[in-house]
Amino acid sequence: MNDSNHSEKLNRRSFLKKAGQGAGIALGVSIANTLPVNFASAAPSSLSYPFTLGVASGDPLPDGVVLWTRLAPDPLNGGGMKPTPLPVQWEISLDSAFKKIVQRGTEISKPELGHSVHVEVNGLQPSKWYYYRFKAGTEISPVGRTKTAPALHSQVDHLTFAFASCQNWPAGYYTAYQHMAKDDLDLVIHLGDYIYEGTHNSTGVRPINKEYPEIYTIDDYRNRYALYKLDSDLQAAHANFPWLVTNDDHEVDNNWAGDVPQDPDKQSREAFLKRRAIAFQAYYEHMPLRRTSYPNGSSMQIYRRLSFGNLVDFSLLDTRQYRDDQANGDGWDSPTPESMDASRTLLGEKQERWLLDGLAASRAKWKVLAQQVFFARRDGAFGPDQQSFSMDAWDGYPGARQRILNFLAEKNISNPVVLTGDVHSSWANEVKANFDDANSKNVAVEFVGTSITSGGDGADVRPDTAQTLEENPHIKFFSNQRGYVRCKLTQQTWQTDYLVLPYVTRPGAPIETRASFVVEDGKPSLLAKTEPASV
Structure with a gap:
């Protein structure tokens, strides 16, 4: 669906008034006069406008979807x-x-969940666009638009989605979401770092009238999500499409691993698990997630699979909650006996088995691993006798990665595609069955998306770009600009467009397609699309 007037229909006067953080795109049309007579008052009429954080939808199924506010x-x-x-x-x-x-119906907003609302609508028609809204007292929410998934195993000829990650609020404006909201998409995938838990102060580029310290309490986390969700561009992207979400580290604590915080000398295991429980609750409160993801103390069911007919299965992974602690600290290092221990895990035994079983059973054309950290090997040292890898990425858990690669090769799994966030830059990688053998066959491709704002403006290349590409010949593309990634799927091809912005430290940046790659059915290799791609 491509409705050029849609962005105007989704916004209301109060939405503009309350959501003025960042660069707004809404023109605002009041919908109060369209209400049916029996859409009665749901709360005291004196309630101040409560829908300041907008609306969202997510986890679409063929017969339903989650509605959130x-x-x-x-x-x-x-x-x-x-x-x-x-x-x-x-x-x-x-x-x-x-x-x-x-x-229509009524849902109870409960104070113990921050007065969040999660409506699991069912009984809808597959592969269909719908509009939704909420009412509390006499106040009406902005209108959202969502779409159900196609019928299970049905013939699906095309799907277009975008994916994004890493939206550090002080680092820049959410202009990428302004452009994404106008794109012709079926859904959006967010791969983590929806918020950043650290101190936000006046050193950032956004105007800020007070310092926001690092967050630990439930009110801290709720206020941090509110700060981010007040952005009108982010609200518009949520309102226009259903989202699939998974988290990374900054929704809890930088580079956390299992029950180990970034700074175990400052946070005990008990204190960190308490913080993790609070962070998981706040994440659930602010995302369009189903009750199956409702946290159980410091545990939360984040990994799950959603199918879109016979075209694509999305396996959303959790690479934080079940992993072993990073080897050698969580920075860059050469391989050590600890990092090379084949028993180490990034996904945990149960999730790893769930992933492999799902890949083997999938009847979809494309099998997507939507996850957080760099999957392909990425050697940051230059020269034949030197190696340096990120211990926080799959390179720090090579045995766990090799189990997946061996499975893909031995079972001849067709068309696996890895989607990745985390690193604040764009990469396109061919995934080898054996990264120690340059002649090893490709078993998958990986598209790494840049950040929305994290890292600031960036630049197309870095001083080490040429050497990095030479050292890692399976890496076919790199860019250090901000933006988002769009993927267009058919039964024959997968096309990925890297959409980038020249700057994010001030609002209003234009967007362009920096590069496009095509993957053909049954051929896990990247073909650069040379002709200009339209935005």
């Missing part, structure tokens, strides 16, 4: 709601004017 009239100060449950009404319609309503 959170009541927060005072979003940066704990939300501003009274500590009592409140009913929130919702509607889902075939049209943005809500003249063709197909379902």
Whole structure:
């Protein structure tokens, strides 16, 4: 669906008034006059405008989708709601004017979940666009648009989605989301670092009227999510498409691994697990996730699989919660007996088996591993006798990676594609069955997406770009600019477009396609698309 007027329909006067952090794109059209008579008051009429954080949808199935909002009239100060449950009404319609309503209901916003609302709608038609909205008191939310997945195993000829990660709020403006919201997409995938847990202060490029220290309490985490979600460009991207989300480290603590924090000398295991439980709760409160992902203390079911007909299966992975601690610290280092220990795990035994079984059983044309950290080998040292790898990435767990590579090769799994975030730069990689053998066959491809803002403006190349590509011939592309990645799938080809911005330290940047690669069915190699690709 390509509706050029859609971005105007999704925004309301109060949405603009409250969501003014960053570069807004909404023009704002009031929808109050389109309400049916029986869409009655759901809370006291004196309630201040509570939908400051917008709306979102996610995890689409053939017959349903999750609808999300959170009541927060005072979003940066704990939300501003009274500590009592409140009913929130919702509607889902075939049209943005809500003249063709197909379902409506009431969900209770609970104070123990920050007055967030997660509606799991079912009974919808597959592969269909819908519009939705919420009401609390006399206040109406912005309108969101979402789409259900195709029927299970049905013939699907094409799908277009974008993926993004790493949106450090002080580092820049969310202009990439402004462009993404206008793109012609079926869904969006977010690969982690939705927030950053560290100190936010006036050294960033965004105006800030107070310092935000590192976060530890539930109110801290809620306020940090609110700061990010107040951005109108991010809200527009959420409102226009369903999202699939998985987290990385900064939603909890930088480079955490299992039950080990970044700084175990400062955080005990017990203190960190308490913090992790708080962080998981806040993540659930602010994401369009199903009840199956509701946290159980310091544990949370994040890895899951969603299918889109016979075209693609998305396996969303969790590379933090079950991993062994990083070897040799969490920086860059040469291989050591610890890092090369084949028993070490990044996914945990249960998730690893779930992934391999799912790949073997998949009947989809494309099998996607949507995950966080660099999968292909990336040697950062130059010369035949030197090696340096990121201990936080799959290079720090080569035995775990090799188990997956061996499985792909031995089972002849067709068309696996790895999607990656984390590193604040764009890469396109061919994944070898054996990275120690330059003549080894390719068993997959990997597309690494740059950040939305993290790292600031960046530049197309770095001083070490040429040497890095020479040292790693399976890496076919690199760019250090910000932006997002768009993928267009058919039964015959997969096309990936790297969309980049010249700057993020001020709003209003244009966007262009820096590079495009095509993967043909059954051929896990990257073909550079030489002709200009349209944005």
